Amino acid sequence: MLKAVKEKVAKQDSCRVERAAGRIENPVEKEKQTARFRNKEEEKWNHFLHQEIETYLYTIHPSFLLHPDAMRALHNRLLARSKGRRLVSLHVTSEVNLALDFYQSDLTFFLEYLEKKGFQLSGNEERLMKAMQNKLSENNYYIYFERFGDFAADAVTLEKALLDYLETAGSQNKYGSGRMDFLVKYLINKELLNPEVNHKKMRKLVKSLERRYAGSRKTGRPDREMSQIS
Incomplete structure (x- = not known):
């Protein structure tokens, strides 16, 4: 009888230890799952941007955006858009002026299209600009290599x-x-x-x-x- 009681108590203690260990391990596992989910989301949206930008730049070649000042000005416009603000630029170069005109016309429709597809621009402005710059530069190289x-x-x-x-x-x-x-x-x-x-x-x-x-x-x-x- 006493032996049976001791075994029961030992089993209960063992279960409590396992549950406690589970509570300790769960946050770690949860963090790993969150990281995996975040990585999958990153891959999904990176692939989405690559595909959409490739299609978009098949119809247009705004090479002026390859000028660092123009790309910077466009990036600032996107940041202001996310914050609901408007920027006024004075004494801009020709490339920057082209970039601002591009933002107010062609790019606005493209941004609205991306957002309708579920892409969240706010917080991803740099990602969008980098993806566009890389693809634009790649297309540009092939265009001029074919020409020259x-x-x-x-x-x-x-x-x-x-x-x-x-x-x-x-x-x-x-x-x-x-x-x-x-x-x-x-x-x-x-x-x-x-x-x-x-x-x-x-x-x-x-x-x-x-x-x-x-x-x-x-x-x-x-x-x-x-x-x-x-």
Whole structure:
């Protein structure tokens, strides 16, 4: 009899220990489940954005958004939209002006479409901009590579590659945001350019080289400074 009572008490104690351990483990397991759910949601919306942006940019190519200032201005507009505020921009560049016009027209309809599909813009402004920038830059590279080809295939220096670009690009819009974005990526792929060089630096390099090259042709003498481009 006494033995049976002791066994019953021991069993009850064991059950209490198991329940207590379960209560300790449950929060950990719950946190893991929450993390898994969050990751699945992230993957779902990343895939959603990739698909929708790919379809959207198939019909339009706003290459001016590849200018860092334009993308920044658009990002600020999205943040203001989420907060129900309106921004007034003064003394804007041509690229920023194009970005603001784009926001007020084409992009507004696209944003409304995404929200109807269940995408929550508030808190995801940067994700949207990054996804759009990446896809736009990818499309832009293929567009200009098809147009210009491997124009600097034989270039072994940055200077030679930039001169090849000037000859290939022609006289119109050679410093456009789309062309500069393409040129930066093209030269990085050729291992002729430091990956840290941005659009503004590249534009300055090309303009500087063009001026010096024009000067050397007028005088009939080579310009020593051309070799200093890096």
